[in-house]
Amino acid sequence: MLPLTELEERIGYEFTDKKLLRRAVTHRSFAQEHNERLEFLGDSVLNCVIGYALFLRDKHFNEGELSRVRANLVCEGTLFEIATRIDISSFLFMGEGEIKTGGAHRPSILADAMEAIFGAVFREAGFETAQRVILHLYEPILTALTPEKMSKDPKTRLQELLQGEHLPRPEYAIVNTTGAAHERSFECECRIHSLNIVTTGKAASRRAAEQAAAETALALVKERSK
Template structure:
């Protein structure tokens, strides 16, 4: 007997429910899984959020729009939305992943939500996916204000150094540890003038670099 497709309150009824089942299937469960759908949904989400921000803030420059979009599509935001939808209770996970708390892991929940966006797109087209995303993001978009999010730490550090005609920083990966699905990265931020070396830790190299840059900014106290 075919397993029943779990309900998901996103305002879309799937013509092909198997797409939803696949979107909620982690690779630890087997194949087919949601990795390809997550890739597709990630691109769709970027496009839809860019369009929504472009229309909502007609006077905002590109840099500010990019920062707003980065905040809306980051893992933390997707994780929060996935929690609201109780996606963790619907995921199909392998036994090991289930026992290790995979149903609550932010990266798994965020990826699953992006996979759902990809599944909606394949099921009913870009318009349907746009409507689902716009509906889910409506409260977040309503609360946005221009200039709400400052430039990220790496950008601020680079601009501080450039403004003083100093060499740009280097980011060096020092260490990677942990299993593939929950790795930890340690990155050093090295500055020649003034001589400074800071470190940052994160669940991705990008996050570790940002944390290292933030530590450098605190040391420089610009």
């Protein structure tokens, strides 16, 4: 495990309260003081920061298009991409059982840790500092965000990537549904058999859950291609 001072360098912010950063990278399998509340906070801040960045960047996109692109940028797949780039797994505090089952490299856990870090920065230093940290980490993604990419959803981009490598298209399936009819939550699975990749996504609709699963799968395919 690397020292948290190294993580501070990678995110571009030095914490005054070191315990706050430690909590942000502590999984619930390790201690009662874990990162889930910070994750909740970070998710809200992230949505606001990315939404505002898109609002300023592309004035020709309407509300629906901006909402879809924002959803793609704040989803598990994109957060996993950032977490992998700065190697969040080297800083996580996790229980032995979770480590043995590969939790330190599970997209959902790494994405949650990124949101918790954003929440911790906001908690200590306020919105403007959290905004700076988020935009710094998102800079390569936002820079590469062409109008063409903004117009295509994750399922389309994943299918095109696989077709370009002459691989079969992914398969999608609902693996779980919860909640009453008026507040239903779907969990969908994306399988790429040829690459032995299986990802999941959760959302209030089947389509959105499939898109979330596709976004995570897309990040994994790109990571393998490096």
